Amino acid sequence: MTTSAASSPLPMVELSHIDKKFFLRHTRSIKEYVVWLFTGRKGDLGETFKALDDVSFTINRGESVALLGFNGSGKSTTLKLISGVMLPDAGSVGTRGRIAGLIEVGAGMHPDLTGRENVYLNGAILGMGEAEIDEKFDQIVAFSGIEKFIDTEVKFYSSGMYMRLAFSVAVHCQPDIFLVDEILAVGDEPFQRKCLDRMHQLREDGQTLVVVSHDLEMIKGICDRGIVLQHGRVIHDSPISEAVDVLRASTPD
Numbered sequence: 001m002t003t004s005a006a007s008s009p010l011p012m013v014e015l016s017h018i019d020k021k022f023f024l025r026h027t028r029s030i031k032e033y034v035v036w037l038f039t040g041r042k043g044d045l046g047e048t049f050k051a052l053d054d055v056s057f058t059i060n061r062g063e064s065v066a067l068l069g070f071n072g073s074g075k076s077t078t079l080k081l082i083s084g085v086m087l088p089d090a091g092s093v094g095t096r097g098r099i100a101g102l103i104e105v106g107a108g109m110h111p112d113l114t115g116r117e118n119v120y121l122n123g124a125i126l127g128m129g130e131a132e133i134d135e136k137f138d139q140i141v142a143f144s145g146i147e148k149f150i151d152t153e154v155k156f157y158s159s160g161m162y163m164r165l166a167f168s169v170a171v172h173c174q175p176d177i178f179l180v181d182e183i184l185a186v187g188d189e190p191f192q193r194k195c196l197d198r199m200h201q202l203r204e205d206g207q208t209l210v211v212v213s214h215d216l217e218m219i220k221g222i223c224d225r226g227i228v229l230q231h232g233r234v235i236h237d238s239p240i241s242e243a244v245d246v247l248r249a250s251t252p253d
């Protein structure tokens, strides 16, 4: 039996045995540091901490996946590795196509540039050419709803305004993979609804979504699969309702 290429799953994100470590510095006073230096450097000034531990999963085209877990479980670190702004210490990350990541409020924006200039900067970072941005500029600004402030330097924007502009640029660049961290929470309710509608539309268009949020009801409305992280390890991967139940039944320790 032959399977048509159109119906076979196409991997868009592949994480294989990822480890990510951070160095946690133990704060010391200058006096303590000098004593440590002249007494044979006994004891550590810090320790290595594993934020992700042997994380592997594959996300196929058209899937809408939530990364779930309590604070500090490694969700944002995973998104940063997928987006490429952070590299793993071990393992490999593979992605396909254009990625747009809304991971940190203000990331990818230059504070001294205006909203208009940042649309071009952000658009270029996301892989759009000048002509493509010119063509979509009015739509981007209209969706963001910040027309009045588009020629103001973004350092004067509120966090909600940053997010509006960044979300609008990201969705208009038609990403193959759209990564969204908690940042939607800084938008007001009408704009959040508008973002959710747009994310549903991306999903219907067959794009791939990876979402991090503690708003489990919202997540259930937008995602079809949930990956639960605990202390940097994947402990569960299933359809979203079951994954949310697993998270709710577990305890943060």
Ligand SMILES: Nc1ncnc2c1ncn2[C@@H]1O[C@H](COP(=O)(O)OP(=O)(O)OP(=O)(O)O)[C@@H](O)[C@H]1O
Binding pocket: 022, 023, 024, 051, 069, 070, 071, 072, 073, 074, 075, 076, 077, 078
């Ligand atoms: N740049 C960094 N330097 C040191 N430690 C870090 C760094 N980034 C993340 N961590 C640590 O890695 C762990 C995982 O962080 P991460 O932000 O991925 O968690 P999260 O699941 O997104 O949490 P939250 O729900 O609170 O946003 C945390 O203990 C965090 O303190």
